[in-house]
Amino acid sequence: MFSVLNMRSVSGDLTAKAGIRNAALGLFAERGHSAVSVRQIAEAAGVSPALVLHHFGSKDGLREAVDRYAAAQFDAFLQAPEEVGDVLTSGSNASMAELIAKVLPPGSPLPAYLRRLLLEGDPAGRELFRRWYEVSRALVERLIAAGFAKPTEDLQVRAAFMLTADLALLVLREPLTDALGFDPVSPDGLSRWAAEVTRIYREGAFVVPDETTDRSADR
Amino acid sequence: MFSVLNMRSVSGDLTAKAGIRNAALGLFAERGHSAVSVRQIAEAAGVSPALVLHHFGSKDGLREAVDRYAAAQFDAFLQAPEEVGDVLTSGSNASMAELIAKVLPPGSPLPAYLRRLLLEGDPAGRELFRRWYEVSRALVERLIAAGFAKPTEDLQVRAAFMLTADLALLVLREPLTDALGFDPVSPDGLSRWAAEVTRIYREGAFVVPDETTDRSADR
DNA sequence: GTCGTCCCTGAACAGATGTTTAGTGTACTG
């Protein structure tokens, strides 16, 4: 209808194409890929269904574009690992979920899309997880070397467990909110959740059978 | 084609209706509700599409029936909480995932369907999670009272965390297998995973900054 | 026998699906 074309020369990414991508991101995150139609995406973006296919070739092409875009957004979180010790000393940002919830605007569809990405089984999500795992493993390694974390026989599983337990908060957010009575990904809920997780990671949760003999065995 | 009708009088649940339910369970678990058509379910069950609707009214009615069936299967795991101490003393069966993987036959679609149930956001999954959370909370309470677990300020979050970290293994099984190089839900992988988790729950993972001053600050 | 009941099917329904085609209008290039 109106002349929106001049936008193209203004900014390289504020075009209708980006609008379609964003609309698809939101709808995919909310309902899942197969439950969203091209027409619904087009309506949400305010364009015709044909334009969606014109820009992305097919619905699957759009999905891949959205996957790449979302994965790129999340990769940004891996850029700044800060100082090694900060992860522990400043009680915050110890977890990926915490970091994500803090940096992203409250209504962002990205956390929900991350859930889909990890669960829908597409290669983009698997690769993202794999990269995060590598970072997580390297971090645990450095924390142990720096004396902030206890050494373990199974570094890989330890890193995987901590990453998994972290992401699980995001993935199981809905049933958790329902069961707990509060949203553990909200700012308040998140600090409460993180406090208890830190407690477990510092003190453990179970009582070791006979502490004295165990300590003597350590020396 | 053949006369399968006499089956009806033999067993109350080995009918074509149950076959449809099982076929739907497998397909739903594998691809998700919205990605499976009635015709695909009918073909997998070896019946006509019309029969699916005849027995379950609608596709959504079938989904609800499958949900109820799956939830009932999983509720069985809550029946035998055994002795309180057993959960800790015998290193096994400390986790729900462990228990599920052990009891169910290797090729069972139930774990995958549980994933869908928890993630698809339908009320059946939320109610299941809520019940498991209650059981988990009660268990932690009893473990603390019995001296097997350390007391905590936030019992609810502790129970929720342990349940979540547990289920996350099932939910994130695919990317975990990809990143770790082995399937943590397989018998071998599971024991390796459980060993490290137990280590964390007993000894913690982080080094507490300065134990003595911290204790004096507590008083 | 005839009736009713229930399991089951083939064919068709209207609507939604992803996608293609032909074409319009605007903008930059020569």
Next chain:
DNA sequence: CAGTACACTAAACATCTGTTCAGGGACGAC
């Protein structure tokens, strides 16, 4: 100016969707 390039759309495409309809065939009741 004509010409190309690109964003964009309306309409139609074949196919798939969930669902309905009319009926077939086997069973027990009367």
